[in-house]
Amino acid sequence: MEKSEVRLISEEGRRIDGRALDEMRPVKIEAGVLDRSDGSAYVEVGKTKIYAAVYGPREAHPKHLAQPHKAILSCRYHMAAFSVEQRKAPGMTRREVELSKVIREALESVVLLEEFPRSAIDIYVEVIQADAGTRTAGLTAASVALADAGIPMLDLCAAVAVGKVEGKIVLDPSEEEDKMGEADMPIGMAPRLGSIVLLQLNGRLSSEEFREALKLARKGINIIYELQKRALAKKFASAEPLVEE
């Protein structure tokens, strides 16, 4: 690949938006933002804005898909027509179908589906504004929405992307870094279990770079995980549960 004229990282090691290499964009997480759904969450990562809503457990449709021993999980990742610079056709694109699948598979590994036989849990991830890292923010939001719905899980899921830009490993790449960088690797983890639930890689990384990237991702994931906990605690303070009987 020819070297680009635009410099993405300055001499002092700052990125074009002024961040350090291991610094994330500002993250904001809110739980229980939508009244009509059973559980919901809103996540902002820089300019990326995402809503996630959870319905269920409810009856599986069509009925033959229902499993006698566990619930089925379905996920729809969708980008709003106005979420990107050029209007996006509102239908599901090949990319959206793929991201729905990877988010669903990530969540299937933590949700205790055996608790609700013959039923379905539906997750809707709606991207309102896209600016890199929508699949990772989508997984983060979906996990908070599931916890808000009171659906039992082994762990929360938090996700962040790491990239390689001008030979350096950076945390949470921005749109420009994603487009002009050498590699982009979204990683989703269940932090308490320490297991990786989502991992994709666009571009090339050497094994040392991969290890460094994983370490950096873990750092970002821990920050997001704390914010997820705080969002759930805040929602909880307003809806105190019941002890007596």
Place this chain on the structure above:
Amino acid sequence: MTQYVKEREFVVPGQLLSDEPRAAGSHTYVYEGKVYSAVAGIVHLKDSVINVLPAKSPYKPSESDYVLGIITDIKPSHYEVDLGWHLVGFLRTPRRKSKLRLNVGDVIYTTVKYSGIRGVFLDSNGKLVKIERGLLIRVSPVKIPRIIGKKGSMLNLLSSESGCKLYVGRNGLIAIMGDSPEKEFAVASAIRIIDEESHIPGLTERVTSHIRKRVMRGEVVGEE
């Protein structure tokens, strides 16, 4: 035994609660001999068992739970009963000598006989009651303990203040039977108060005065 949480502490899914697997209570799971929380909620310790109480939770039927359901279908050997949410219960057709005749749309009050891999089976013997009239409302299943109150105190209050008969199902359905719609609506709105304001102190007084006010107003309107 090491316990990592205090009473009324907020926990999230995956949070370590204890090293003692026998301390695993409701909404927890055991993984490699340790107890973790499965939901976001508040820790409630009872007899050295760690329970987690979520703010919202789907209803999971367990044996001997009282439930309310609506008959949705009649099959040769059983009725299908909608228990709300995602649940369908099965009710064996009562014996021929039973006087009870059920139809699609009827509301029944009974207990859960079996809940497991084969489905949810309801008791069609002694405890089965057909709700003939009244008001049917739905609340979140986690709020049911509050509506029942300590040893049924809140439920007694609701029925004695209004003169209505109440059937409360664990699945979140409540049937209210009174001798006037005003009284039934008074109880229904009181239940909404319990549902929404259960964490604010002085609930009993507010519920009492609310029902008295509504019932009195109903009687005045009725006399006109």
